[in-house]
Structures are given as C-alpha cells and as structure tokens.
Amino acid sequence: MNKSAIQKFAIWARTELIAQVSQRAFQYGITAEDYGDANAATVNGQALTPSEQAQRRELVSEIQQKDYHQVMEEVAYTWFNRFIALRFMEVNNYLPSHIRVFSDSTGAFKPEILNDALHLELPGLDREKIADFIEKNQTEDLYRYLLLTQCNALNEAMPRMFERMGSYTELLLPNNILKADGILGRMVTDIPEEDWTDQVQIIGWLYQYYISERHEAVVDPLKGKIIQSKDVPAATQIFTTDWVVRYMVENSLGRYWIERHPESKLADKLQFFVKPKNGEITHINEPVKPQELTFFDPCMGSGHILVYAFEVLMEIYKECGYGERDAVAEILQNNLFGLDIDERCSQLAYFAVMMKARSYDRRFLSRGIEPQVYYPQKDADLVQFCSLLQVKDPGKKPREPEELTLFYQNYEVLLNDWNCRRLLSQKYAVVCTNPPYLNRYDAALKKFVTERYKDYSSDLFSVFIYRNFDFCKKGGYSALMTPNVWMFIKSYEKLRGYIIRNKWISGLVQMAKGAFFKEATVDICSFIFQNAQEKAPGLYFRLEDFKGDMEVQREKVLEAIENPDCGYFYEAKQSNFSKIPGSPVAYWVSKKFTENYTNKSVGDFGDVITGMTIGDNNRYLRLWYEININNAIFNAKSMNEIDLKKTYWIPYSKGGPRRNWYGNYEYLVNWSQKDNFNRSKTTLQHLYLHDGITWPFVTSGDFSARILPLGFLWDVAGSPCFFQNESIKLYVLGAMCSKAVNYILKVVNPTINVQAIDVSMLPLPDCGDAYKTKIINTVSTNCKLSQFDWDSFETSWDFKKHPLI
Structure with a gap:
C-alpha cells in the first residue's frame, strides 16, 4: 500500500x-x-x-x-x-x-x-x-x-x-x-x-490522513491547554497498525475460542497467536457456540479492529461447518458490535464492515442486514461521554411509527441512541480497542471521569483500561493498544495494583521508543487482559532494543513467536510485580532483582525531598556571575545568618547535565522574592541550607547524583536528600552513582523524569562494615577529585587558578 x-x-x-x-x-x-x-x-x-x-x-x-x-x-x-x-x-x-x-x-x-x-x-x-x-x-x-x-x-x-x-x-x-x-x-x-x-483498511488510512491537519490544529496550539469535547475526535483518533490489530484480536477472540475447543485448528491460521515456551495451551472445560463469541470495540474509529475480528469469526464459523453466506448473517446479528463518539468514523466503520461482509457474500447488499455499529446522535450524555457511560438498562425499545412522517425520522434517531445504550448495557466475551489518549479534559469531561473513575482518571486511555473490564464477561478478554506509561509511573499505580490483584495480564508487547510515533512523544504497548485472576505466567515481548518503525517491531514479534528463546520473549508471574515498590510491570527482571527490595531503601536512611518551584525562572534565577557577588551568600549554615536586605542571592540546586560526585553549582535564587514563588516549601525550612545529595530530575541518559554542599536551596529539578551523618551520606551516594541503581531506575521508571519517590525507594546493598568503610572512603576520594575538577574552571565560584598554571 x-x-x-x-x-x-x-x-x-x-x-x-x-x-x-x-x-x-x-x-x-x-x-x-x-x-x-x-x-x-x-x-x-x-x-x-x-x-x-x-x-x-x-x-x-x-x-x-x-x-x-x-x-x-x-x-x-x-x-x-x-x-x-x-x-x-x-x-x-x-x-x-x-x-x-x-x-x-x-x-x-x-x-x-x-x-x-x-x-x-x-x-x-x-x-x-x-x-x-x-x-x-x-x-x-x-x-x-x-x-x-x-x-x-x-x-x-x-x-x-x-x-x-x-x-x-x-x-x-x-x-x-x-x-x-x-x-x-x-x-x-x-x-x-x-x-x-x-x-478495506485503506478507508481508515485515508480518514486518518484526511483529518491529520485538523489534528495538528487542535493539538499543537493547545499544548498544555484543555481540549474541548467537540475536538476530542480530531485530537485522539489514531489508525491502529495492522499487525497490532491482528495481535490483539488473535490473542483475545482467537484465544477465547481455542481455550474452549481443544479440537480447534484455529491457532494454526493465526500468525500472531502466542503460545507459552512449552507450546502447551491451557484449555477450559466450557465449550461455547460461535454465536456466543460477542466482540465489542467501544472506540471503533474507522472499524479496522472490527473488520479483522470479522475475518477470525468467519474462520471459526467455517470450522463449525457454516457456509460463508450463513456465517456473514450470524456474525452481524450475534457477534460484532461497535461504538464511536464521532459520526464520520462511525460511517466509515459501518462501510468497512459492510464491505467485509460483501467480500464473503456476493448478494449481501440486497439482504437488508446491517452491522451493529453506532454513534450517539441526540442523547446529551451519550453524545459527550459515549462508551464511558455505565448503562445497566437501555430502557424500552422505541416503537416504530406506522407512517413515514417526521416522526419516523425522530424514531430513527431514538432507535439509534437506544441501540447505543443497549450495547453499553451488554457483557461481551471480548472487548478490543485502541482508546483515545487524552489528559487535558474540558470541565464537563473532567468532572465526569473524576467522579466515575477517580483512581484511573490520569488519562482517557487509563479510564478505558478500567472501563473495559465492566464490558467483559467473567473470563472474557480485554485487548488494547495504549501508551506504556501505565506500566511504570506513579500516577497509574492504583490502576496497576487493581490489575495485578484482580485481573490477568495474558500477554503484552512493549514497542521500542518512537516506533509508533516517530517523534517519540508517546511510547506504545499492546496487551491482553483476562477478566479473571492470574492463572499462569503472562507472555511478554520486550522490543526496546530494536529501534525502527512498526514494521521492524512486527518482524521481531514474528521472530520471537517462531523462536521463543530469542532473548526478548519473557514469561512472568505478575504477582512478582507487587514485590517491587510501585508495582511496575517489570516482566523482564530476574528473581534476584526483586529480592533486592527486602533490603533497606534510601528513604530508610534519610529524608528524600521534592524541591520547590519558583515559577518565573527568568525573573528570580541567575547564574552566579550575572549578579553583584556582594549581594550573594555562600556556605550559610542557617537562614538566621542571612540578611535578605544585603545578601539575598542564595545558591540553588537545579539539576543540570549528567555529572557524578560533585558539581553543576551555577545558579543563585533571589530569596527576597520567595513570597512570589509558586511553591517555596516553607514547611521544610528546617532543612534549608543543609548538606546532602542531589540528582537531576530530567535524565535522558544514565542517572547521576552528587554532593549537595552546605548553603543551598533546591529546585524540583535538583531535589535533595538529607542524612544523619557524613558516612551514611557517602555510602548512599556511592550506591546512587552505581550501574546497579541506574538499571533499577530504568526498570521502575523508564521515563526521563526521576522523582523523589523513585529515589526514596531505591534498595541499598546489604554488605559488611569493612566493605561499607571501603565504599565510603572511595566515594570520599571521588568527591574530592570531582570537586578539584569542577573548581579548575572559571564557571565555579570557588575557582582560584587553572591547575596547569
């Protein structure tokens, strides 16, 4: 194509x-x-x-x-x-x-x-x-x-x-x-x-490209601002890559059938169907008829997922002895359901499913059968919230008028919205979707999701992860493609906890950075949950090392299916995730890794603090050589010894490039203006100016940490941790500068932002006193060497002369 x-x-x-x-x-x-x-x-x-x-x-x-x-x-x-x-x-x-x-x-x-x-x-x-x-x-x-x-x-x-x-x-x-x-x-x-x-997927690609300029107009100028409800479709509609659709459908719909039919040969026809390393599929003594394989896409877009589900359902019906013409009618009447908030998407999904049906039945267009795919037209709540609404009873079906009058047009609208509510009230064997990715809600949507889905409202995609379980029958499957941040960061911790305790992660593919979005602003994963508690190790693909587009990711998934010992295909028990603080979905780590968390953490030895935010950096921050040095104070031990009328510029820790042990001390903050700061952390005044350790909040490469000398205040970009004595501080700094901690942080939070909670929970090695003394002495030497290096250049306020002079 x-x-x-x-x-x-x-x-x-x-x-x-x-x-x-x-x-x-x-x-x-x-x-x-x-x-x-x-x-x-x-x-x-x-x-x-x-x-x-x-x-x-x-x-x-x-x-x-x-x-x-x-x-x-x-x-x-x-x-x-x-x-x-x-x-x-x-x-x-x-x-x-x-x-x-x-x-x-x-x-x-x-x-x-x-x-x-x-x-x-x-x-x-x-x-x-x-x-x-x-x-x-x-x-x-x-x-x-x-x-x-x-x-x-x-x-x-x-x-x-x-x-x-x-x-x-x-x-x-x-x-x-x-x-x-x-x-x-x-x-x-x-x-x-x-x-x-x-x-027929060309229809979806045409639509995505057709709205691409509208998408940019909605999203880019409003970056960081609210997306209005009328703009949600343009801001969030993304065509799902074909192989990801196949992976999701085959391992949800296909798996649901195969588990309940040991005699089925369907797995042989599914290219992306994943088996455990031993090749054995767990079967369930719960045979179902093909008509019971209800499949729902609550955010159907242009119908790509529904179309492929149609193909898999056709294989199942043919396996059961149905002819293609009869199977088409059965699928549309019993199996396939879809909703979307957008009219134009709904039209294309409707058309795509009709064309798929026509491909199997030459006379289909004359049979009067229509797909059960809808978009809300009149009901205000449906129009705004659609698949997020929880409907227990769709109400009484509207009665068809006897004559074709204006009342008939109104009847068609009422019937359409009743069908939307009917789909929302049903339970399905499989729910599969690519939900909207959006965290900048207008007032109405924000109120709705925070009231109905409070613990999962960080983003619309996380709301749908939770919502889809309500659509699933007990033992049913929910398959999605979403950003992968829910697997790691703190704002999704409650969602992870809910899934790990109550559901089963059957399988997951974690794509390489930038594979789906070339700008690498959103990293993607696709996964299948079962609406049941964990019953076996989940099957995971870690494609982080395979840089390239989605075609590269497709090839690597197929290679791993063919060769499970490839090195990037994992089987993992999700119960082990809870042994790591924050419960990250760290499926690739070893048993020894999780055992490290039985040791004491950084937070057990000291106070790990989130730094302050001053707001207008251009107004309140300066490099030390930009101000009158007579108005600055260095190495202060207490705020009481500072006269803000004379010495109001105070050293300020603000992250900076990767540098271990010592350095990146360049900024001063105008503390006389503290009342104008966004957040000056006045409740932590007793820790102001204390010495400790600091690290950069933004870490695009390897993690680094260094000494925070006496006399500093601290920004959120250069947050501190404080300890009772010098030995503990140096011991912790040694651990924080190690490759082991760098690896741990990439596991628990593989984003570019290292937060205070991440540092606080870092496990420390449990070694004997003699070894600790050796570590402390080595770290002390490293800090002195790094300080000598930092002070050898004019950018240090302690510079005296270049060492070569």
Whole structure:
C-alpha cells in the first residue's frame, strides 16, 4: 500500500473539498458572514427550483444551529466518505450495477457510467432526463445527475453511508467534478488501483490522513491547554497498525475460542497467536457456540479492529461447518458490535464492515442486514461521554411509527441512541480497542471521569483500561493498544495494583521508543487482559532494543513467536510485580532483582525531598556571575545568618547535565522574592541550607547524583536528600552513582523524569562494615577529585587558578 500517495491525496482533498463546498454555498448566497433570507426563491437574480429552495432552507437551518465553518467541514467529509466508498466498491466490483463510476476498465479517469448512461439500471433513474443532457451535450450535468442517482440507489443497502437525494449535501456537491486535476480525477490517478483491491483498511488510512491537519490544529496550539469535547475526535483518533490489530484480536477472540475447543485448528491460521515456551495451551472445560463469541470495540474509529475480528469469526464459523453466506448473517446479528463518539468514523466503520461482509457474500447488499455499529446522535450524555457511560438498562425499545412522517425520522434517531445504550448495557466475551489518549479534559469531561473513575482518571486511555473490564464477561478478554506509561509511573499505580490483584495480564508487547510515533512523544504497548485472576505466567515481548518503525517491531514479534528463546520473549508471574515498590510491570527482571527490595531503601536512611518551584525562572534565577557577588551568600549554615536586605542571592540546586560526585553549582535564587514563588516549601525550612545529595530530575541518559554542599536551596529539578551523618551520606551516594541503581531506575521508571519517590525507594546493598568503610572512603576520594575538577574552571565560584598554571 502506497501510504505516501494516500497521505498526500487525503490532506490535499480536505482543503480542496472545503473550498469547493464553500464555493457552492456562495453560489446560493451563503457565506461565513451572511446567508440572507432562508426562504429565498431567487439568489443573485437566479430562480431556485423548489428542491433547491428546500435544500437551501435546510442548509441555513444547519448553519444557524452549528456554525458555517463546521457545516462546510461536515459536508466536505461527507462527500469525501462517499467518494472513497464508491471508489472502493467500483474497484472491487461491489456496485450492484457492476458499472464503474469514476474510471474505465483500464483504470483511467474515464467514468464508465457516462458511456453506459442510457443502458444503466439504477432505481429512480429518469431516462428522459439523461437523453436531454446528452442531446444538449451537458456532460458535467449528466455526470452530476448519475453520481447523485448512484448514491441514492445505494441508500437502501447502506442508508447510514448514502442518504436519500434531497438533503443539503446534494446542493453542495462540488463543481467541475470531471476535471482531471479535481477531487475525483486525482483520487483515481494518485492512488494505485491495487491499493483499493480487497484492502478495506485503506478507508481508515485515508480518514486518518484526511483529518491529520485538523489534528495538528487542535493539538499543537493547545499544548498544555484543555481540549474541548467537540475536538476530542480530531485530537485522539489514531489508525491502529495492522499487525497490532491482528495481535490483539488473535490473542483475545482467537484465544477465547481455542481455550474452549481443544479440537480447534484455529491457532494454526493465526500468525500472531502466542503460545507459552512449552507450546502447551491451557484449555477450559466450557465449550461455547460461535454465536456466543460477542466482540465489542467501544472506540471503533474507522472499524479496522472490527473488520479483522470479522475475518477470525468467519474462520471459526467455517470450522463449525457454516457456509460463508450463513456465517456473514450470524456474525452481524450475534457477534460484532461497535461504538464511536464521532459520526464520520462511525460511517466509515459501518462501510468497512459492510464491505467485509460483501467480500464473503456476493448478494449481501440486497439482504437488508446491517452491522451493529453506532454513534450517539441526540442523547446529551451519550453524545459527550459515549462508551464511558455505565448503562445497566437501555430502557424500552422505541416503537416504530406506522407512517413515514417526521416522526419516523425522530424514531430513527431514538432507535439509534437506544441501540447505543443497549450495547453499553451488554457483557461481551471480548472487548478490543485502541482508546483515545487524552489528559487535558474540558470541565464537563473532567468532572465526569473524576467522579466515575477517580483512581484511573490520569488519562482517557487509563479510564478505558478500567472501563473495559465492566464490558467483559467473567473470563472474557480485554485487548488494547495504549501508551506504556501505565506500566511504570506513579500516577497509574492504583490502576496497576487493581490489575495485578484482580485481573490477568495474558500477554503484552512493549514497542521500542518512537516506533509508533516517530517523534517519540508517546511510547506504545499492546496487551491482553483476562477478566479473571492470574492463572499462569503472562507472555511478554520486550522490543526496546530494536529501534525502527512498526514494521521492524512486527518482524521481531514474528521472530520471537517462531523462536521463543530469542532473548526478548519473557514469561512472568505478575504477582512478582507487587514485590517491587510501585508495582511496575517489570516482566523482564530476574528473581534476584526483586529480592533486592527486602533490603533497606534510601528513604530508610534519610529524608528524600521534592524541591520547590519558583515559577518565573527568568525573573528570580541567575547564574552566579550575572549578579553583584556582594549581594550573594555562600556556605550559610542557617537562614538566621542571612540578611535578605544585603545578601539575598542564595545558591540553588537545579539539576543540570549528567555529572557524578560533585558539581553543576551555577545558579543563585533571589530569596527576597520567595513570597512570589509558586511553591517555596516553607514547611521544610528546617532543612534549608543543609548538606546532602542531589540528582537531576530530567535524565535522558544514565542517572547521576552528587554532593549537595552546605548553603543551598533546591529546585524540583535538583531535589535533595538529607542524612544523619557524613558516612551514611557517602555510602548512599556511592550506591546512587552505581550501574546497579541506574538499571533499577530504568526498570521502575523508564521515563526521563526521576522523582523523589523513585529515589526514596531505591534498595541499598546489604554488605559488611569493612566493605561499607571501603565504599565510603572511595566515594570520599571521588568527591574530592570531582570537586578539584569542577573548581579548575572559571564557571565555579570557588575557582582560584587553572591547575596547569
């Protein structure tokens, strides 16, 4: 698949379509500033037909309810969705007419439908109208009519993808659609035809690239600020890599079936199905019928996960003796369910599942069967919170009106929202999703998640990790792809504890840094939980050492499945994770590593403190050589000996580059302004100016630590720890500068930020007095040598002269 061509086209198409539909709106007297009389019968001296008047009224009403730019955006993506759907169908010969809409049999942008217009069999086609267009040589108008009629003809088979003719979206179908360099021409010529063939995931890639500029507009300028609920879809939708989808589905849905059917040969057909090193699969005496394999994606996006689940379910039904046509109906009626908060995603997921069904059943589009995939339309709570809502009872199903009136349209909306609540109230054998990654909530969402999911509300993805267990039947599986921070950092400790105590981590793949997001801002993992307590060691892949994109990660997973003794495939008991403070998911460490935590820790010997934050560094901090040195005080032992009217600049520990033992003493803080600081740690005044140890908060490479001399205050970036005597301090410093501690920190917190709690919990080696004395003496020597080195340069305030002089 040529993703570069797909990306280039989709990004261009969004801008072009918005411009084109806006131009069409302008033709009907509608702009961002004004829309005139909603009931106008003429615009710019041109009389409107009755249908145009009705469509224009509907368009104005929509703009009044929403916003001009939002409506133009929505119409643009509606036509984009229809165009790519029609293109996929024509290339795969899925159109009921079997006549191409955009190209000819050679693949050129020469719509076959134009040549066969008089012989075309489409519901609602007016042959006299066609003949009139041909007679007057109005090829553009003829093509517009045929295209709209084709969309209308598909309404009966796919009503949620193709609306009936007459809506305002028809009014805004772009002009000049037969231009070779227009939307349709470039769609045909820019994207190779083979990329559309039997690859419905192209729909998802097109959509992700289509919204990519919108994603950047929402996320980047608002970095660190709140994401409004209307922008959540654009900010969070990410297309899941194909092999990750296969890994998740095969080891959740596939495993659920295989465990309950010892006779099944399904595992042989699943490329990413993972077995223990001994090759034995644990079976459960709980046989299930294929109809009981309910599969739910609560954040379905464009339906990629649902489509592959369809394929696995088809293999299961065929294994049970079903024909493909019957299996399709069973899967859609009994097995497959999906929700998403976004309308456009829901449309594409609906279409993708329909096309997968059509690939197995040639007459599927005429059978009146639809996928059970929905998005909330009217219910306010559903629209805002969707799959996060906990619904015990969906209520009474709406009654269908006897006549097709306005009440029927309202009925369809009510039925849709009832179906959303129905899906939210059910339990499933398998829940599988790629949830949104978002921790900057608007007020309503923040209130909701903190009230309903308080202990797991650090990010939406962690909320969904917890939420998905509620969707699972007892013994069911929950599979996700998320950032890997939940495995390690403190803000997810309660989530880890809940999982380790109550659920089973069946398997996990930890990708290398930057594999999914090249900027390496988010590191990804994919995993499968069972809604049951631990029953066996989990199966883990550690791909940290294999730098590269997701294709590299795929190859390494397959190599490990083929050769479990590869060195990066692990079996681990999750009960061992609790033996390490903070319970990190440290599946690769040895038994000896966990035994270290029976020793005393740094926190047992002293006070490990989180430093202060002053807020405006540019205002309150200076390098020591930037100020009048007469206003500074060094080596003070007590705040009582400092006269802030004269000596208000005090040495300030602020991290810095990696340096062990001694050094990085450059900054002074204006303590006379302490009342203006964000957080000056006044409750710790008794520790001000004491000597101790400090370390840098930000550590992109190896960890380092050094002496904190007398007379210092301390920033959060250079937090301190204090000890009762010099010997303990030097002994702890020796441990903190060791390779062992560096390794431990990378296990318990493999991020770039080393917090006070991480240092406090570091285990110390338990060795005899003689060995401790040797360590203390060596550390003392190292500190003196490092001090000599630091003071040998002019950047030290204790510099006297260069040692070579």
